[in-house]
Amino acid sequence: MSRIVRHSICTLVALLSASQGIAAPVPAGPAAVSIRMGGSTVTALRDMLNIVPNDGSVFGKDVGAKQVGKALADAGAPTGTVTLGVDALLVRQSGRNVLIDTGLGPKVGGALMGSLAKTGVTPGTIDDVLITHSHGDHVGGLVTATGALTFPKATIHMSAAEWAWMQQKGDPALVAAISPRVRTFEPGKAVLPNIVAVSLPGHTPGHVGYRIGSGSSHLMDIGDLAHSTIVSLGHPEWIIGYDNDGITGRSSRETWLARLAKSGERVFSPHFPFPGVGRVVKHGTGYAWHPDVAPIG
Numbered sequence: 001m002s003r004i005v006r007h008s009i010c011t012l013v014a015l016l017s018a019s020q021g022i023a024a025p026v027p028a029g030p031a032a033v034s035i036r037m038g039g040s041t042v043t044a045l046r047d048m049l050n051i052v053p054n055d056g057s058v059f060g061k062d063v064g065a066k067q068v069g070k071a072l073a074d075a076g077a078p079t080g081t082v083t084l085g086v087d088a089l090l091v092r093q094s095g096r097n098v099l100i101d102t103g104l105g106p107k108v109g110g111a112l113m114g115s116l117a118k119t120g121v122t123p124g125t126i127d128d129v130l131i132t133h134s135h136g137d138h139v140g141g142l143v144t145a146t147g148a149l150t151f152p153k154a155t156i157h158m159s160a161a162e163w164a165w166m167q168q169k170g171d172p173a174l175v176a177a178i179s180p181r182v183r184t185f186e187p188g189k190a191v192l193p194n195i196v197a198v199s200l201p202g203h204t205p206g207h208v209g210y211r212i213g214s215g216s217s218h219l220m221d222i223g224d225l226a227h228s229t230i231v232s233l234g235h236p237e238w239i240i241g242y243d244n245d246g247i248t249g250r251s252s253r254e255t256w257l258a259r260l261a262k263s264g265e266r267v268f269s270p271h272f273p274f275p276g277v278g279r280v281v282k283h284g285t286g287y288a289w290h291p292d293v294a295p296i297g
Contacts, residue, residue, distance in 0.1 A: 024051040025086070025104055025137075030114030031296055032090075033275035037266075038217035040093035040194070044268065044275035045115035046296075047103025048086040050137065054079060058241040059231045068231060068238075075230045082228050084271040086137050088112055089221055090119060091212055094193060096127045099151070100210055100221050101270055102141030112141050113150075126151040128192060131158040132223030133207040134166035135242075138270070143177050157191050159199075160184040162206025200225050200256065202249025203242065219266040219277070225256055227271045229289040233257065236286060257287050266292065 031046040052058050059082055060068035069079035091098040103112040113123065129151055132138055144150050156178055158166070163184050167175055185191050187199035187208050198209045203224045210221045226232035227240065236253045243249030260267055260280040269276045273295035280287050 025049070025108050026051055027109045028111055028274075030111045030118060031274060032115045032118040033277070033293055033296070034119070035277060035292070037219055038213050040091055040213060042212060042219060042268070042277075043090040043092070043119055044277055045088045045090055045103075045112055045119075046085070046274050047088060047110040047112040047115070047141065048108065048137075050084045050086050050271075052082045052084060054081060058082075059228065060235070060238040061241045061246065062239040063235075071231055071234055075234070077230055082231065084227055085274045085276060086110070087270045087274055087276055088115075088141070089268050089270070090116065090121065091195065092121070096192070097121050097125050098128045098130060098192060098195065099126050099154070100130045101132055101138040101223075102129065102150070104137050105140030105143065105150075106145040108140065110141055123151050124153060126154045129154045129156045130191060130195070130197075130210055131156065131162065132209060132221065132270075133204040134158065134162055134170050135204065135224070136171075138223075139166075139170075139174065139178075143174060147173060147177055149177060149181065154181065155183050156181045157183050157185060159187055159197065159206035159208050162204060162208070165205045200252050202245045202247070202252045204244050219268055220260070221268045221270070222256070222260075224271065225253055226269060229272050233280065233287040233289055234283070261287055 026049040028046055028049050032043050034041055034043040054065050054068050056065040072079045086103050088103050089100040103110045142150055163182055185197060187197045191197050194214050196211045198211055200207050200209050209223045212219050236257050239246040239250055257280055261282045264279055267280060275293050277293055278289055278291035281290050
C-alpha cells in the first residue's frame with residue numbers, strides 16, 4: 001500500500017472518528033447470507049467490523065465505562081471494547097434489486113462489493129439504494145475509491161429530513177456525486193412496493209428503518225436504533241454517544257424494542273453480529289437477541 005493511499009485511509013478514519021465516534025474499522029472477509037421471505041429474498045452482506053473502545057464516550061455515555069464494563073463482563077464479552085458489525089441488506093423482489101445502506105466503502109477497505117458478488121448481483125444491476133441515515137458507515141459505499149457512483153443506475157432514496165441534514169453536515173464531494181440520483185420521501189409510506197419507511201428519530205434528524213414484506217411475512221431493518229446486542233438491548237435506557245439527540249434516541253429505542261419484542265417480528269440490524277437477522281425478546285428489565293442464523297465470525 002502506498003504512502004498516499006495509507007494517508008488517505010488514515011485521514012478518512014480520523015474524520016469519521018471525530019464526527020461519528022467510529023473508532024477503528026477492521027477489515028472482514030466478504031460474506032452473504034440469504035433467507036426467503038414470502039416472495040422476496042433478503043441477503044445480509046458483510047462490509048467491515050468496527051471496534052469501539054469502552055471509554056464512556058459512546059456506550060453508556062450517561063452512566064460511565066464501569067457500568068458498561070460490568071454489562072459486558074456479565075455477558076462473557078471483553079470489557080475494554082465493543083465489537084460491532086458494519087453490514088448492509090440486499091432485497092430481491094419483483095425483478096428488482098434493492099440495497100439498504102452501503103457500508104463504509106472501499107476507501108476504508110470495506111468488503112461490500114465482494115459480499116455482493118457472492119449473490120451474483122452486480123453493482124450495475126442495483127435498481128434502488130435505500131439509506132437509513134447519512135453516517136459514513138451507511139453511505140460511504142455509495143461511491144467508488146475514485147469518487148464515481150458505485151451503483152450508476154440506482155435511485156438513492158432517503159428521507160427528506162436526512163437529505164437536508166446530509167447536505168449541511170455530510171462530505172461535500174459525496175453529496176455532489178450522489179445529488180442527481182437522490183429521491184426523498186416522508187416516513188410512514190411505501191418507498192417501494194412492500195417496503196415501508198418507518199421513522200426512528202433521535203439518531204439523526206431523518207433516521208428511518210424499513211419494514212420489508214407484507215402480511216405476517218416481513219422483516220424490519222432497524223438501522224441504528226440499536227448497536228450492541230449486549231449494551232443496547234440489555235440497557236436501552238443508556239444514552240449512546242452516536243445519537244445526535246440522545247434523549248429522543250433513547251425514547252425511540254425503548255419504544256421500538258418493546259414493540260419488536262411483543263410482535264416477535266424478524267429484525268435485521270446492520271451492527272449486530274453478522275448476519276444480524278433474528279428477533280428481539282424480553283429479558284429481565286431489558287431485552288436479548290435471538291439470532292435466526294448462527295453468527296459468522
